[in-house]
Amino acid sequence: MIFRASKDLKAKMNDSEDVVIKEICCSNKEFNLIFVKTMIDEKSLTYAVIGPIIDYFSKKNNSVNEDFNINKIKNEVLKTLDVKLITKKESLNELSSNKVLLIIKGEKKILSIDIIKYPIRTPTEPPTSAVVKGPREGFVEDMNTNISLIRKRFNSQELTVKQMSIGKRSQTKISIVYLNQIVSINLVKRIEKKLKKINIDGVIDSYYLIPFLQNNPSSMFKQVGNCEKPDIISAKLLEGRVAIIVDNSPIVLTLPFMFIEDLQNSNDYYSLSQYATYIRVIRILGLLFSVIIPGTYISFRLYHYNIVPINFLVTIANSTASIPLTPFLEVIFILILFEILYEVSLRLPRYLGLATSIVGALVLGDTGVKAGLISPPGVMVIALSTIAVYTIPDQVDQINLLRATFIVLGSALGLFGIIAGFVFVIAYLNSLENYGVGYLAPFSPKISSDLKDGVIKSNIIYMKERPKSIKNKNKTRMKYDKDN
Amino acid sequence: MIKTISVRQLSIIGFISVFALKLTILPSLFYQKSGIDALFSLFFLIIFDLLEYFIILKLLKQNQNKDFYQFLCDKTGKIVAKIILFLLFVFYFIKIILLTSGGYNFARNAIFKEAPLFLFAFILLSISNSLCLFKTQSYARTSEFFYPIILIMMSIFMIIALFTAPMQDLRPFFQNTFSNIFNTSFMFSIVSGNFLFMLFFMGRIKFKETKYKSYNFKILYGCFLVFLFYFIDYSIFKYTAMAHPQAISEIIQFLPLTNIIGNFDWLAVSLMLLLFSLHGGLFIICLSYSLKNILVNKKIKNKNLLSLIIINFLILIFIYFVFPKFEDMRQFVFNQYYVPILSSIVFFIPLFLYIISFIIEKINKKNRVILKRKKGITNINFKNKGMYYEKDF
Numbered sequence: 001m002i003f004r005a006s007k008d009l010k011a012k013m014n015d016s017e018d019v020v021i022k023e024i025c026c027s028n029k030e031f032n033l034i035f036v037k038t039m040i041d042e043k044s045l046t047y048a049v050i051g052p053i054i055d056y057f058s059k060k061n062n063s064v065n066e067d068f069n070i071n072k073i074k075n076e077v078l079k080t081l082d083v084k085l086i087t088k089k090e091s092l093n094e095l096s097s098n099k100v101l102l103i104i105k106g107e108k109k110i111l112s113i114d115i116i117k118y119p120i121r122t123p124t125e126p127p128t129s130a131v132v133k134g135p136r137e138g139f140v141e142d143m144n145t146n147i148s149l150i151r152k153r154f155n156s157q158e159l160t161v162k163q164m165s166i167g168k169r170s171q172t173k174i175s176i177v178y179l180n181q182i183v184s185i186n187l188v189k190r191i192e193k194k195l196k197k198i199n200i201d202g203v204i205d206s207y208y209l210i211p212f213l214q215n216n217p218s219s220m221f222k223q224v225g226n227c228e229k230p231d232i233i234s235a236k237l238l239e240g241r242v243a244i245i246v247d248n249s250p251i252v253l254t255l256p257f258m259f260i261e262d263l264q265n266s267n268d269y270y271s272l273s274q275y276a277t278y279i280r281v282i283r284i285l286g287l288l289f290s291v292i293i294p295g296t297y298i299s300f301r302l303y304h305y306n307i308v309p310i311n312f313l314v315t316i317a318n319s320t321a322s323i324p325l326t327p328f329l330e331v332i333f334i335l336i337l338f339e340i341l342y343e344v345s346l347r348l349p350r351y352l353g354l355a356t357s358i359v360g361a362l363v364l365g366d367t368g369v370k371a372g373l374i375s376p377p378g379v380m381v382i383a384l385s386t387i388a389v390y391t392i393p394d395q396v397d398q399i400n401l402l403r404a405t406f407i408v409l410g411s412a413l414g415l416f417g418i419i420a421g422f423v424f425v426i427a428y429l430n431s432l433e434n435y436g437v438g439y440l441a442p443f444s445p446k447i448s449s450d451l452k453d454g455v456i457k458s459n460i461i462y463m464k465e466r467p468k469s470i471k472n473k474n475k476t477r478m479k480y481d482k483d484n
Numbered sequence: 485m486i487k488t489i490s491v492r493q494l495s496i497i498g499f500i501s502v503f504a505l506k507l508t509i510l511p512s513l514f515y516q517k518s519g520i521d522a523l524f525s526l527f528f529l530i531i532f533d534l535l536e537y538f539i540i541l542k543l544l545k546q547n548q549n550k551d552f553y554q555f556l557c558d559k560t561g562k563i564v565a566k567i568i569l570f571l572l573f574v575f576y577f578i579k580i581i582l583l584t585s586g587g588y589n590f591a592r593n594a595i596f597k598e599a600p601l602f603l604f605a606f607i608l609l610s611i612s613n614s615l616c617l618f619k620t621q622s623y624a625r626t627s628e629f630f631y632p633i634i635l636i637m638m639s640i641f642m643i644i645a646l647f648t649a650p651m652q653d654l655r656p657f658f659q660n661t662f663s664n665i666f667n668t669s670f671m672f673s674i675v676s677g678n679f680l681f682m683l684f685f686m687g688r689i690k691f692k693e694t695k696y697k698s699y700n701f702k703i704l705y706g707c708f709l710v711f712l713f714y715f716i717d718y719s720i721f722k723y724t725a726m727a728h729p730q731a732i733s734e735i736i737q738f739l740p741l742t743n744i745i746g747n748f749d750w751l752a753v754s755l756m757l758l759l760f761s762l763h764g765g766l767f768i769i770c771l772s773y774s775l776k777n778i779l780v781n782k783k784i785k786n787k788n789l790l791s792l793i794i795i796n797f798l799i800l801i802f803i804y805f806v807f808p809k810f811e812d813m814r815q816f817v818f819n820q821y822y823v824p825i826l827s828s829i830v831f832f833i834p835l836f837l838y839i840i841s842f843i844i845e846k847i848n849k850k851n852r853v854i855l856k857r858k859k860g861i862t863n864i865n866f867k868n869k870g871m872y873y874e875k876d877f
Binding site (some may be wrong): 303414426427428444 | 490492493591594595599603604606607608610611614615618619621622623625626628629630749750753754757758760761762765
């Protein structure tokens with residue numbers, strides 16, 4: 001028999017087809033199981049819930065009524081760990097959270113059993129942060145798996161996880177993770193306060209939280225760190241940062257964020273420090289090339305050809321002499337062409353994307369040059385700039401926007417426009433309030449000890465202290481004596 | 485008072501403030517006035533500048549919790565405070581006009597052949613205003629960010645110039661009388677007073693660090709680089725130095741290095757444009773601060789924005805209608821006696837403030853001793869105008 005309470009619950013769930021009520025009747029006892037069919041582990045339901053109940057009552061036979069107790073069912077009968085007693089008021093919330101509810105006739109309390117199961121991806125190497133050396137596992141969409149990936153790296157009591165739900169309708173679970181003995185508690189409180197203030201209908205991904213966590217939400221510059229790798233997050237926790245894990249998102253957020261973090265890569269910490277330094281210099285050059293080179297090229301061609309070394313000038317003049325477009329239009333044309341090709345290659349299936357790239361690069365580029373519509377230096381400058389963007393893959397959006405801005409500045413205001421623009425960007429970044437941390441630290445403000453992991457990557461034995469740019473309780477990272 | 489600038493950042497801003505126009509038009513103008521002895525005129529200006537630096541630093545250390553205007557009001561009273569701020573305003577106003585006009589002159593000759601003044605002024609004022617709007621902490625950090633770049637560029641330039649350029653013997657010196665040499669220093673005093681900006685940062689500096697020597701070294705090194713630059717310029721061009729108004733750019737073109745790696749001028753041009761931007765920002769910060777505190781009306785809500793609007797309006801009027809040509813500006817700044825006189829007055833403001841501050845402190849000390857002798861008085865507070873005491877009950 002289906003109880004009235006079960007019917008009510010189903011009705012409150014809008015009579016959804018996947019909400020199932022299962023009746024069990026044995027030894028004169030009647031039970032109702034109500035659950036969302038699509039969200040539970042059917043095997044567990046059979047072997048850990050239904051099976052033990054039937055077994056228990058069939059063995060006990062007639063004596064069952066005498067010592068029957070709902071607590072006994074909870075503690076002795078059900079073969080699952082996550083069972084709790086709830087009231088009828090709480091039942092709808094529990095059912096919405098995909099728990100199985102066991103209603104027993106004549107009992108005021110209800111048992112809520114957690115045997116949730118939904119598709120979980122196994123941790124694989126994230127496509128955005130592939131590594132040559134070091135751990136390859138990446139976060140998945142399941143929050144518990146993500147926490148376990150971090151927790152297995154800290155076998156101590158210091159790792160603290162605080163949970164809350166955000167989203168009026170989605171009730172998305174969010175975990176704030178930090179190392180209690182290192183992190184500044186003020187930072188944790190500040191983040192918690194910001195998260196609690198969020199009033200949104202649903203949080204689909206961790207990116208939804210970023211504008212709420214940024215002190216300058218309208219700024220185009222990234223102010224919250226994001227990462228898909230547990231080893232990186234663990235390292236950041238050790239530096240005194242706080243991680244925010246959002247259920248259903250493989251991207252874990254970290255705070256506070258500094259620009260230098262995107263110049264660093266996990267490979268740097270698993271390879272030779274000298275090589276890491278060399279690569280970081282290349283990344284900085286890549287950043288400069290991608291942002292400034294197209295604008296500078298236009299400004300040199302339009303205004304300052306007299307300061308270009310004569311050999312370069314002759315080469316550029318020869319190859320651009322017959323181009324019908326102005327330098328600005330030419331660069332914009334090539335840039336748009338590249339951006340279209342990029343978008344197409346992202347959206348199309350892989351085999352088609354490859355074909356498009358060939359068509360784009362060879363046919364459009366080569367024939368464009370041969371037809372005299374675009375010049376080889378123009379193609380080279382934009383190609384170099386477009387490739388160089390990916391030396392810092394986490395800032396691609398920002399770099400692309402900056403590049404477009406510098407192209408306009410270079411063509412309208414020349415070299416002075418570019419330099420003024422550069423000064424403006426640096427001043428703006430320095431003005432960002434970022435949880436008490438300088439956005440461009442350790443360069444400005446200069447923090448000498450943190451420069452050991454700046455452009456130059458020192459050997460780990462010399463990085464004895466945690467970054468001073470981030471406020472933390474415990475400054476010492478290690479005690480190492482070279483002679484012993 | 486929120487401390488937003490470190491001593492290191494202050495010294496970096498000081499280092500940067502000694503360059504700009506000193507590397508372009510000034511060597512030729514100095515040479516015009518007193519030939520090779522211009523080196524000594526520059527030397528005297530540098531010495532005065534350094535004295536000023538140490539006096540201001542002492543004032544800043546003594547008044548760590550006071551805003552500059554508050555300090556002026558405490559020591560001199562409101563009216564004198566506003567007069568001092570007005571003098572500083574005029575001084576920095578002439579400086580920014582000179583920077584805009586001189587900078588445009590340099591840029592037009594070096595890079596923008598046909599660019600209108602409007603273009604240059606628009607860029608310079610845009611970046612200067614935004615540096616001012618981003619607050620002093622951001623300005624200090626920005627200067628700190630560019631400091632290694634400027635330092636490396638300047639040092640490399642000096643080393644290459646010293647070791648590769650064909651130098652001529654500068655002797656004989658002292659062909660001018662000492663009065664002539666001093667007169668030249670006096671006439672060019674508007675380009676000096678580089679460290680007056682420190683007054684505007686009063687009360688915002690964190691004086692916790694102990695490495696003052698290294699910070700003072702930055703200032704000394706900056707001054708040394710300027711002197712070395714003049715020495716190189718005169719050694720290369722000697723008698724024709726007055727005909728090379730784009731000094732830094734022209735030295736680079738003169739170096740044998742040009743034959744090896746082609747035209748290297750863009751390096752100097754980039755450096756100068758960077759310096760112009762940072763200087764413009766600093767001048768606007770000082771101008772805005774002065775004007776904000778000169779404005780009497782307390783009802784004005786956004787004094788910062790209003791002061792910026794007035795400053796920009798005045799700058800545009802001056803560069804378009806009063807000094808449309810650089811030559812007019814040059815004639816005004818370096819030939820009219822009232823500009824050097826004004827500069828000298830401004831130049832002695834820190835000394836005046838230091839003396840006033842010293843005297844007031846001494847009088848207060850004396851009064852404190854007298855009052856301590858009276859029974860029952862233990863907690864004595866001295867305020868700006870006169871003093872008061874509290875009885876300890």
